[in-house]
Amino acid sequence: MLLSDKVFLPTRVQREALKLLKSGAKHILLFGGSRSGKTTILVIVIIFRAIRYAGSRHLICRLRTKDARSSVLHETLVPWLDKIVGNARYKLVVHDNYIKMWNGSEIWIGGLGDKEQVDKILGHEYNTIYFNEVSQISYAAVNVAYSRLAMHVPGCRNLFLYDCNPASPMHWAYKVFIRKIEARTDTPLVKPDLYVSMVLNPADNAGNLAEDYISDILDTMPEKQRARFRDGLWVKADGVVYEKFREEMILPQDRIPEQFDFVTAGQDFGLNITNVKVGWIGNSVYLIADYGAYNMPTRTFNEELTDLGWYRNDKNEADLFPTYCDPAGGERIQEITGGVKANNSVDSGIDYICALMERNRFFVSVKCTGVLQEIADYARDEGNQIVKVNDHYMDAMRYAIFSHVQYGVVCN
Incomplete structure (x- = not known):
């Protein structure tokens, strides 16, 4: 995959993240603070995979379809498609929430928490499945989606991609990617090398942010929110209901x-x-x-x-x-x-x-x-x-x- 086109000039940290795609890992998680460029880099990866492997199919999913449409499809995927391939070379099929590209590749958008969407998006096989903001998605839902990474396109190595603002250290993603243990049994992963992760924080993407975003917004958040959204740390949520649980x-x-x-x-x-x-x-x-x-x-x-x-x-x-x-x-x-x-x-x-x-x-x-x-x-x-x-x-x-x-x- 070549990312040398001038329409996309990755930062140093984003270049490091792209190297994970060549690591041989099957599961790649980018986690970190708010507006750190996690979604952008993974959406662009999917676009270039769709371009390179004609007839391939890719899924981007969140918990809810409406959030996937607003924050991923319209704010990220469509603008970058326009920059990279031009709006004449793809079609947005609004009713079914997918992009049809000129070379036969498809990029589907969906929500794993919406019953009316699940059967539709999980009725296909894919070359890439990208779980956006995976901290909101249950481990059971992710496991069911795993079986759909089964499409065969010559030369295309199938991948699971993930991103999130970190949740608590008890979350399944922390167990799997950081501790390298099974989420349900806490036993060591059978093939830990298949799971890799990297932290991206707002400071790594400062050149693409408003000048005061970090200093006036992130730096002034309450301690736990600051740790999560600025520093990319796995901490308990603010306003946790069972704060007395030890x-x-x-x-x-x-x-x-x-x-x-x-x-x-x-x-x-x-x-x-x-x-x-x-x-x-x-x-x-x-x-x-x-x-x-x-x-x-x-x-x-x-x-x-x-x-x-x-x-x-x-x-x-x-x-x-x-x-x-x-x-x-x-x-x-x-x-x-x-x-x-x-x-x-x-x-x-x-x-x-x-x-x-x-x-x-x-x-x-x-x-x-x-x-x-x-x-x-x-x-x-x-x-x-x-x-x-x-x-x-x-x-x-x-x-x-x-x-x-x-x-x-x-x-x-």
Whole structure:
């Protein structure tokens, strides 16, 4: 791939990032602060791959389609296409959200959090899949998309590309790319050399920014925001809901009790379908296990849980425990073994769980990697509203705990 055209003059750091494409890695993550040029460099990489390999297909996806269209398609992809190839050599197919180039190559845009888009974008095979702002995308969604990097174009080495403003060190991307461990099991990656990353920060892209962007905006942010958006550090989010959660609440499996007074579970529906299982001893709760999938029918998900032996109470295998389900699930609740409607009082449920943490009555098995990946970034925005990103295990956890406190349903 040649990037010598005068329409694109990469900075020194961007040139270093481009070298990663020649490293032999399959997965390449660019992370760092705001406006550091991460998206620009990866979009341009995709454009040049589409030019060089006629008939190839490439996917750029975010959590939500509307964000992918506004921040990637219209603000980055189309302007750079105009500069590099000219607007007469490609066509934007608006209805289907993809670019058709003169040589038969295609660049698709989509959202992995939008049901109406998922089947469409995952119905194709690709030579490049680029996960934009991957800190917002669940590991389950990324894993499903992995199977679509299967298009064969002679000479084209298929690649996964990622970028993000860093999240907390519990996020799956930090585990995989920085610690080089599996996101769900915390075991070493089988082929760590396939995963490489690089930090790009605003200071590395200062020549393309407004003169006062760093000094008057980034430098004046609160400490955690400054660390994330200026310095590219992996830190807990501002406004984190469970600020009282501490590392000592994470227990190795041999410290999880073998018997409980009773067991409950919480079930969240949607594209990211999740279940969290909770054991109770008195007024203390132990998150025993969690399980999640992406774009899976409820009945199939329930069958997988059944195959795992999920629905039997560890204390008395003759008794089924209640699974408190998202009340918006409707008929899907009937497809969950022991399924009953949950109490969805968000603020009251959060307050109760925070009180458990404060009283040292809340514990999480190290096996609950879904919960642990979300809990440090589960936050409120400036309007004090819960940020509805990567909250699927958090909802299931709240259903399992607070619904029992409110209802105390027992299933026989």
